[in-house]
Amino acid sequence: MSRLLIVFLSVMLSSVVAQADHHIPNLGEKATEFKDEGKEAHKRDGMSHAASLILQRKMHPELLSHKRDKTLRQGVRGGVVQLSKCVECHTSVDKDGEFIPVNAPDQFCSTCHKKVGTSLDCFSCHRTTPAEEM
Amino acid sequence: MSIIRYEQTQGKSLGFYALIAGLGAFILAALAGVYYMEHNGHHVTGMSNRIVWGLPHVFALFLIVAASGALNVASIASVFQKKIYKPLSRLSGLVALALLAGGLMVLVLDLGRPDRLIVAMTEYNFNSIFAWNIILYNGFFAIVAVYLWMMFERRMNKYSRTVGVAAFTWRLILTTGTGSIFGFLVARQAYDAVMMAPMFVIMSFAFGLAFFILILMASYKWTERQLGDAIVNRLSNLLGVFVAAVLYFVAVYHVGNLYLVENSGVENFILVDGGIYTQLFWYGQIILGSLVPLALLYSPATRGNRTMLGLASVLIIVGGLVQLYVIIIGGQAYPMELFPGKEILEGYGGIAAYTPTLAELMLGLGGIAVSLIAVTYLVKFLPFLPESLADDVADPHHKG
Amino acid sequence: MKELNRRDFIKTTTATTAGVATIASGITLTTYAALPKESNPVTNEKRWGMLIDTNKLTESNIDDMVNACQEEHGWGNETHSTGDQQAGWIKKIKVKDKATERISNLALMCQHCEEPPCVDVCPTNASMKREDGIVLVDKHLCIGCRYCMMACPYDARSFVHESLTNQKTHMPRGKGTVEACTMCVHKVDKGEAPACVASVSSDAVIFGDLYDPTSKINQTLKKVQSTQIRADLNLNTGVRYSGI
Numbered sequence A: 001m002s003r004l005l006i007v008f009l010s011v012m013l014s015s016v017v018a019q020a021d022h023h024i025p026n027l028g029e030k031a032t033e034f035k036d037e038g039k040e041a042h043k044r045d046g047m048s049h050a051a052s053l054i055l056q057r058k059m060h061p062e063l064l065s066h067k068r069d070k071t072l073r074q075g076v077r078g079g080v081v082q083l084s085k086c087v088e089c090h091t092s093v094d095k096d097g098e099f100i101p102v103n104a105p106d107q108f109c110s111t112c113h114k115k116v117g118t119s120l121d122c123f124s125c126h127r128t129t130p131a132e133e134m
Numbered sequence B: 001m002s003i004i005r006y007e008q009t010q011g012k013s014l015g016f017y018a019l020i021a022g023l024g025a026f027i028l029a030a031l032a033g034v035y036y037m038e039h040n041g042h043h044v045t046g047m048s049n050r051i052v053w054g055l056p057h058v059f060a061l062f063l064i065v066a067a068s069g070a071l072n073v074a075s076i077a078s079v080f081q082k083k084i085y086k087p088l089s090r091l092s093g094l095v096a097l098a099l100l101a102g103g104l105m106v107l108v109l110d111l112g113r114p115d116r117l118i119v120a121m122t123e124y125n126f127n128s129i130f131a132w133n134i135i136l137y138n139g140f141f142a143i144v145a146v147y148l149w150m151m152f153e154r155r156m157n158k159y160s161r162t163v164g165v166a167a168f169t170w171r172l173i174l175t176t177g178t179g180s181i182f183g184f185l186v187a188r189q190a191y192d193a194v195m196m197a198p199m200f201v202i203m204s205f206a207f208g209l210a211f212f213i214l215i216l217m218a219s220y221k222w223t224e225r226q227l228g229d230a231i232v233n234r235l236s237n238l239l240g241v242f243v244a245a246v247l248y249f250v251a252v253y254h255v256g257n258l259y260l261v262e263n264s265g266v267e268n269f270i271l272v273d274g275g276i277y278t279q280l281f282w283y284g285q286i287i288l289g290s291l292v293p294l295a296l297l298y299s300p301a302t303r304g305n306r307t308m309l310g311l312a313s314v315l316i317i318v319g320g321l322v323q324l325y326v327i328i329i330g331g332q333a334y335p336m337e338l339f340p341g342k343e344i345l346e347g348y349g350g351i352a353a354y355t356p357t358l359a360e361l362m363l364g365l366g367g368i369a370v371s372l373i374a375v376t377y378l379v380k381f382l383p384f385l386p387e388s389l390a391d392d393v394a395d396p397h398h399k400g
Numbered sequence C: 001m002k003e004l005n006r007r008d009f010i011k012t013t014t015a016t017t018a019g020v021a022t023i024a025s026g027i028t029l030t031t032y033a034a035l036p037k038e039s040n041p042v043t044n045e046k047r048w049g050m051l052i053d054t055n056k057l058t059e060s061n062i063d064d065m066v067n068a069c070q071e072e073h074g075w076g077n078e079t080h081s082t083g084d085q086q087a088g089w090i091k092k093i094k095v096k097d098k099a100t101e102r103i104s105n106l107a108l109m110c111q112h113c114e115e116p117p118c119v120d121v122c123p124t125n126a127s128m129k130r131e132d133g134i135v136l137v138d139k140h141l142c143i144g145c146r147y148c149m150m151a152c153p154y155d156a157r158s159f160v161h162e163s164l165t166n167q168k169t170h171m172p173r174g175k176g177t178v179e180a181c182t183m184c185v186h187k188v189d190k191g192e193a194p195a196c197v198a199s200v201s202s203d204a205v206i207f208g209d210l211y212d213p214t215s216k217i218n219q220t221l222k223k224v225q226s227t228q229i230r231a232d233l234n235l236n237t238g239v240r241y242s243g244i
Ligand code: SF4
Pocket: C109, C110, C111, C112, C113, C116, C117, C118, C119, C135, C151, C152, C153, C154, C155, C156, C157, C180
């Protein structure tokens, strides 16, 4: 039991360290703009911006799946947590001005997911670029 | 009666490795088929929105049904206290587990999202007979494993009867559950029958025993152990009874359906003008899968002949697959009655087309191969098989 | 996001992150100037339904309905799927009465049953009915077993037989999962009518809250004779028909 606990704790620790790694390539078009303007994305009250970002990085799967259940099963619409908004900010644009799917290699989602070796299942169904009319 | 001694098979001969290699090839082919299907999506199969369950389900349900039937031999020994079957109990449990594993593998690999198997294990809808089946399958594994342990471990022997009874009950529920998967589909005329569940139970007896007999005879032949007529002939008789019982249930089921006006359409389809399904039903299921084996088992010319018993068992298995094909695919091919009293001119209806593809077939055969390879390996590592089943060893009343 | 409901939150959070969740709960986001508010969960005080009058519905109306649905949700142009493998959320059906030889045309889609067999059989709770009666597939949970398709008496569901890209933002669809008419839930939640209903200019198709005595659908159902398809199955469908 205690051995399990140690394994568990060290896994947690290493994942926190991985999360704290600030170098994230390819934030995506709008997100980069946002950052360059000096705005603090994902900032939460009572928390430093850096901590908020760690929280966002660490928790985004839970935030998303919590919201997805509410939206799909209870009809709760709107709010901040929406996968389409993630996609909206974090997609990049190629030379021809076309959006690159956010799950394509070296794009925002795939980079980290590949690095930490977790599957990225959202986009087997969800749209990978901002909606056509935008 | 002398003490039964169990012993592992040697598993060193060329034949053993050839068998493993052959089965392994089938499994590899199945995996290739799965990769192809899952990578491209089900459009590369013959399945569609009308035939949503195809050939893999035929194999999967066949194996699952046969699995619970294979446990019968052990049940007869423990529940009904027939001593002569006792030495076969271990093998019976093993075959049951192996067949179930093969069947479940096929079932899972044909899912649209097999990668989400974990969801099926964590999210249960207790109204769903399918979810109940998942529990029943897992429970079957557990209970049979315990049962085997009780039989293997001498100091646990005394509990083996109790566990045997539990296992027997469980397998009855399991097959009823499998049959009910169809029984609950009220809108599909072909499945709308209370007979479905009991018919599945009887089918399981026949298919499971056919598998068991084949495996028993093959393993004794290939390991050059003695297998006396006392046991084989009994099993052969039992098999005949089961096959006849299936035939009887099939007859009752179809006659019963003919009486129900709303189901007469689909009955006509299966029995008279369903093209391939009618042919499969009469030639495959009834003649090849039931009547011929019965003749082989009972006619004086072939009775007691092991080759003929083997042939009969193979035919019963083939016939069983055909039977499930007719039930599963035939039942879907016939359109649902959307507007009773009205004829649909456009938009829905007609007999749905289905042509199974190679990938589906390989996946199904791969399931059988997985079962057989599991048996082949396990009898090598654990003493499942009595070292001899010669008449004077096996039969308490044998007068030599 | 406003206040995160702490209990809900922890419930959906894995053990690993439970600690973080406790820190996070009660903390609000302030970056966005005007925070979009979340709407309230739907309730069972409403039940959405549709009434299709086959006497008024022309064949070209039905084609329009089908096209509007395809346009809205992006189904039906799967490139690899053939024939019966193609998705079909709504279809045009022509029936002839065997006794009177009268022919009627209608549009058939998921009937949004009150007692949906698809929901009963689904092993993972992926098939589900919202409080307001709309039946949906939660594709996050769907394992693609297709049992719901076996159970649906109306042939209303489709299985996605191939990989898809370029889906609509509001309508995620993907290989290996089952889908069906959503009654345009994304529009209904915004207070709009489903795409198929909007595509018919006459009142051949009425959409609304079956329970609301002031709604047009409720009042019409009280006046005209209507029926459910396969009423004998007692599924109490949300989609009703008159004139057949
Ligand atoms: S019509 Fe079919 S898919 Fe729709 S709710 Fe009823 S059973 Fe489910």
